[in-house]
Amino acid sequence: MAEFKSDIAIARAAKKKPIREIAARLGIDEADIVPYGHDKAKISAGFIKSLEGRPDGKLILVTAINPTPAGEGKTTTTVGLGDGLNRIGKRAAICIREASLGPNFGMKGGAAGGGYAQIVPMEDMNLHFTGDFHAITTAHNLLAALIDNHVYWGNELDIDTRRVTWRRVMDMNDRALRGIVASLGGVANGYPRESGFDITVASEVMAILCLATDLADLEKRLGAIVVAYRRDKTPVFARDLKADGAMAVLLKDAMQPNLVQTLENNPAFVHGGPFANIAHGCNSVVATTTALKLADYVVTEAGFGADLGAEKFFDIKCRKAGLKPAATVIVATVKALKMNGGVAKEDLGTENVAAVTAGCANLGRHIENIRQFGVPAIVAINHFGTDTEAELAAIKAYVAEMGEEGVVCRHWADGSAGITELAEKVAVLADSGAAQFAPLYPDGLGLFEKIETVVKRIYRGAEITADKSVRDQLTAWEEAGYGELPVCMAKTQYSFSTDPTLRGAPDGFAVHVREVRLSAGAGFVVAICGEIMTMPGLPSKPAAETIRLNEAGEIEGLF
Template identity: 80%
Template structure:
């Protein structure tokens, strides 16, 4: 077999076009592209406002089975499908999330696709890119600084320092910062209190940026952030600290979507990046809604498996932005299905049809769940060279028995040519008009019932449980007028349960809700389930150990 190039080698050899030519494909005039070098640019707010009256194209969601160390290739499939649709003559744009530095230097890796289905410049996208995450980190921590400064200078708002809920953030995995004590060192440094750090992608500011519709909406949402409570338990808002204006100033450029290109020079918006296990896992509303005005088809993804990313895409993003997806693609690999069927990672190269069949239960659950939202779906089998004909046939037969179709895709190795069949199937679904999209629950359902509905209908658990204090907190928020908000489940991505080792399609498990957080500015309530952490740690051997600059000045080890 010929030597397989690494993702970064393929990306480095790309024949890129100037970003203005990429913009021309979508009808974006050169003067409305704000360039960052020659190969990436932001799209101006003025141009975005000018196209709001146009009709929308068709929105396609790419989701997946529960992730495994074997890999699924959801972003790779998103890019491959976008290129495939362009190949068959459909004017298509791709919308994906930006990468967080935490997983890039930790274990998960980057977020720019792979093989011959990538967005470029891969190194920039996976590192500092256009500085959006730095702006979000700065805006978040500005508010943190203003809180402690206000308390230091007399605390006119009567903030109860025991009830400050606004933490600090950084875009790195650092378990040492999960719980801290700040303002130590005497009178000059303020009043000591307990605090902590989350990763930037878990910040409410990230969620707000990704759900805001324009700069005015962004500033309004920032002002509605609840930073803590007074002794009488009444909320204190960011606007009470006069923080919203300055935060919006830091975010004004970050709010504008980033335009880049695929290896085949097709347009891709890469913007925003909330995690799907601890946040809502979708790229920005600004990028998606703008793309829908400029293209016939828009292919977007939602993080991790459909139990997290797709559920939040449907119940939070689509609900809030008024989006109506035309079809969904559920990505699976033979390797990941074998892992769900009990095979160890080191044994994945050996044919095991029975394990594939057993692991298909996980895929079947996701098919059922996507259909619960009224969205027609097709399964994309992301091909690996170790897959055998019998294993592939087992997946196709299983999916056919579920009344759906599975398509073998070779976009990683062949680019758009390897995704052409998938593209034609997606067009048939989208133009067939079968989508009857509706969220899983209504706005008026009580908050804990919303949590329990997701647990029972999506996770197939027996019930959600929570301490009396958690239920009382939800009830208090309902009394304060927040009962209409959707819920954002913070849960392990590896299982339908809260046990990351429980693979396949478990049923009747109990889902414990350990803590709830109100993201009033973003417009949802976060339910933290099981042992999930909002500040990840690094693995024993982090990816950072293998990332370096070679003698020619090129980055090595980034993937």
Template identity: 90%
Template structure:
């Protein structure tokens, strides 16, 4: 067997074109990009504004079944499909999220795709890129500093230090920072209080940047962030601290979408990156809407399985931005279906047709769920070298019984040549006009009923439960005018339930909401279910142990 190159080796060997040539493919003039070196650029805000009267292309969502810990190649399929559409003569662009340093140095790796379906420059994209995440981290922590500073200098807003809800963030997995005591060390350092850190991709500032339509909207949303409450439980906003203007200044450049390229020199927008099991898990609205003005087909992804990523894409992003997806691709792998069929992680490389068949119930549930949103779907089997013909045929037969088609995709090994069949199928679906997209629930439904609707219709649970304090909090937010907001479910990505070990297609379970958080600036209510962490930890053997510079000063070990 020929040597299998690592993702980073393939990316380093890429024949990249100057970014101005990639921009020209979409009709973007050189003066309308802001270059970051030779192979990255931001799209200028005035140019984006000039596109508003153009018609939109067709939006394609790539989602997936419940994954294994390593992921199922959803980003790889998104990139491959974008290349495949260009290969068959379509004007297509890709929109994905930026990579978080947390999973990069943890267990999941980067977010640039894989094999011969990658976005480059891979090292830059998976590390500091154009500095967007650093800007978001800094803007978030500026607000944190201004809260404690205001309290120190007399607390004119009468913030109850026991009810400060705004935490700090950093873009790293660090469990030691989940709960801390700040302002220790005496009078000069302020008033000690309990607080903590979340990962940057869980920050409301990240969600705001990804949902804001322009700089004015960004500043308005930043001002609407609730930082805490007074003793009478009235809210204190970021605008009360006069922090919104400075935060917007820090985010001015970060609001501009980043343009890069695939290995096959096709345009890719990479912008924003909220976590999908904590936040809403989609790239920025600005990047998506800009791409839709410049391309006939735009391929985007939503995080993790369709129960999290696709649901939030439809119910939060599409609802808020007025997007109407034309088709959906559900990515499945033999190994994830085996895991959902009860096979242990270390045995996924061994043929087990029966386990694949059992695991197909998970795929079937996701297909049914996508249908509830009125968007036509097809299944992409992301091919691995360990897959056997019998296992592939079992998936195809199962999907055919549901009236859909499962297409084997070999883009990881063969690039666009390995995904042509899916590209033709997606074009047929998108051009058919069959999409009758509608969100799962109306704006006017109560907040708890929205939560229970997702639990019953998407997770197939018997009920949603919550303590009286949680229900009272939701009722108070409704009274304050936040009842029309969508809900953002924070739960494990490994199961339809809140138990990560409950695989397949469980039903009849109870989903307990242990905490709710109001993201007033972003415009959604977060319902935290199960043991979900807003600050992940590193695994016992983090990827960071094998990431280093080689003798030539090149990065090695990223994946």
């Protein structure tokens, strides 16, 4: 067992290799990367295009039970599994999302893994990285500025300023900006109107970058963004404002996937970062498809629990990109299952087999849901030092009763050596050909019926409610030609329901859809359920209070 060190201390002690060596392992020449220092690089668009026609490797999704304050370690397991596959002689790459500054300075922390299953450089990844999020924020806000500027200079497009749907964004949690009044201060500043901010990871521009296949597709999707409506309720598109070209220019470099490495010097693509509770929760299509051309196994993740991230991975990303996942790993921990079984956070260190067994209902629900997509699953039990053998045995027994296998993994403490059993079994599962992937619902189903399908089949809600205005809006979008789009559910990540305190495997509840938003460029309709916010707030004691530079000029407090 390795001695305990903080994540940032482990990352700082990493023996990184020059990024050109990591690229070379994947067959990427130095001329085909754009280095950002010595340990990060972007992959050139020309090289990516040259990969067309190559066979794809096996795609493995890592998802999890509903998150709890106890932690599940989904990204840590994703990184550990990628390292583990390489350790057993497989040619594997990892694909994860970039970290948002909002949770870094809030309460969730970073998104680079943990312990001895991390991607480095950890500090860069959790802060500004290669500037992708800044580019997305800038492109989004350029469009917002062009809308107000167009209205100011005469409003040739006859935009109804009461029906401007395009808000502004920033990559930080700031509840004070959820609702604002813009253009105050007199004639010189334009026409006052209500607006607001979302967090960058909820931006449609983020979703577009993560779903676009190349720069041409990116610009086309940007042009298709609906930004407002006229008085006759016809849509105004970003292309009507001639915004799509300039936005694509700002995103040209951000469109290229980022290549970094794990602590064990294995390749990792880190690109894009939509949240799964308010957006579609997956890394970019271009990063995933590039990795599939370069590796025999690609390990990727989807945000939060399988009810959000995995459902959107299957129903949005795989549907849109034509991806065919070969296997799924569902991450669970003793502590998180105990919380789902009713144990308070302060009591999680005490053995409680009964609570673990009760909490397994949450895990069982996710196993059943993954089966609905036709993708074989295995459970990774992410080990913590306080876990007892009786508690671990209870999880394995429950999973066995479900007809699946649970494997205890110790990658946080031991790196790839602690996850070789899972790696072996996942490789066999992916190679078995057992996957018969299919999305949950067909394209031709009505938009409200698609929402209802997710609520009833994935969440197990008894009914779905929505005001007449929401139903009428969905009908109008269907009549306008958007009925074939999938739906992207925005709801709390902590429960199958819209009540974050309702843990375990509840049923019989109602889900209220309070608002719907059209993401025509990204290619989905967002259904906002319950009290979920597209601009989060900071907690009472934000992580920012303990992040600082030490006397050596090194960053402290990131986790």
